[in-house]
Amino acid sequence: MRFDNSTPGPWQHNPENPTRLQGPKDETIGALYGDVVGVDNQFANARLMAAAPTMYQYLSAQSDDKSTSIIEDISNDTFASPWTHTDDNPRLIKEDSTTLASVFGGIQGELEQRDNARLIVAAPTMRDYVQAKASNGDLEAVEIIALL
Secondary structure (H helix, E strand, O other): OOOOOOOOOOOEEEOOEEEEEEOOOOOEEEEEOOOOOOHHHHHHHHHHHHOHHHHHHHHHHOOOHHHHHHHHHHHHOOOOOOEEOOOOOOOEEEEOOEEEEEEOOOOOOHHHHHHHHHHHHHHHHHHHHHHHHHHOOOHHHHHHHHHO
């Protein structure tokens, strides 16, 4: 599964201001909130969200059962993650009842917004997979984890 409608990576955030998540053409993908989670968590969330396309690409290149299962779960929007969104409002990324970010639609509108939200919501799950690979000495995974 590819996210044909998502904003292509790499995504980035301003290391001095974690409130915006941007695509490669400086288009705004999302706005992050920090009042409730605190500025340190806001920065960590911004780094993790920005790494979502890179982690997805990494998982897509793996051939083990775990990566295949995560990719399928993302495709079906059935994965377990501490972050959530709903089809009714894919714009809001939440952890429990705390809103972490609003995702924007960009050029392609709702389809792009939905795929961007799915990638962002999957970021903690993808991070856990990549961290496990990094701890087993996978150098590409180590590089990705360094982004976080």
